[in-house]
Amino acid sequence: EPEVTQTPSHQVTQMGQEVILRCVPISNHLYFYWYRQILGQKVEFLVSFYNNEISEKSEIFDDQFSVERPDGSNFTLKIRSTKLEDSAMYFCASSERRLAGDTQYFGPGTRLTVL
């Protein structure tokens, strides 16, 4: 069964460094999402992406963050100048369409630890 994959599973970085989190969405999906989950808190929407541009972003997704689809399969989240509060589990998701009846499938997540 097709699934969303993410790498790395765990990333440790120093405050102020840049990180790139990678995702490979399900191959026939067209809509891509990033969410994050700070330990003990709810899953929060960051950004959605379609047709090589951002469709919607939350207040969390400020200038520190960017997303890119560098080729036909990968979808990346870049965090510039990481802060301690960026430590969280980052989930990538994808869906085939954006209709009400469409499901978002999640990857296993990347645990980001900022020291």
Add this chain to the structure above:
Amino acid sequence: EDKVVQSPLSLVVHEGDTVTLNCSYEVTNFRSLLWYKQEKKAPTFLFMLTSSGIEKKSGRLSSILDKKELFSILNITATQTGDSAVYLCAVAVSYGNNRLAFGKGNQVVVIP
């Protein structure tokens, strides 16, 4: 602000018990409500509900949506230890992109 509230936040049951999990919501642009099961990492999809009163069923799990009273229920019958997980309720809330707003989750622990 979109609100999704799940209750109870945590419960412990014995194998064979029935569990009922609640999710209520207040959102501006409701599109659909989804239930996910989160064990160690990735939320895995269980159900999507868009219409009121139509029960969705998969094995021992079932779910129903009430769009008038703005809530959904997830039932698990004859629980097994493998049902131990956090169950996430999410509401797709924007016309543009199906952005999901999540609740805090229902942590279920099933003991033998």
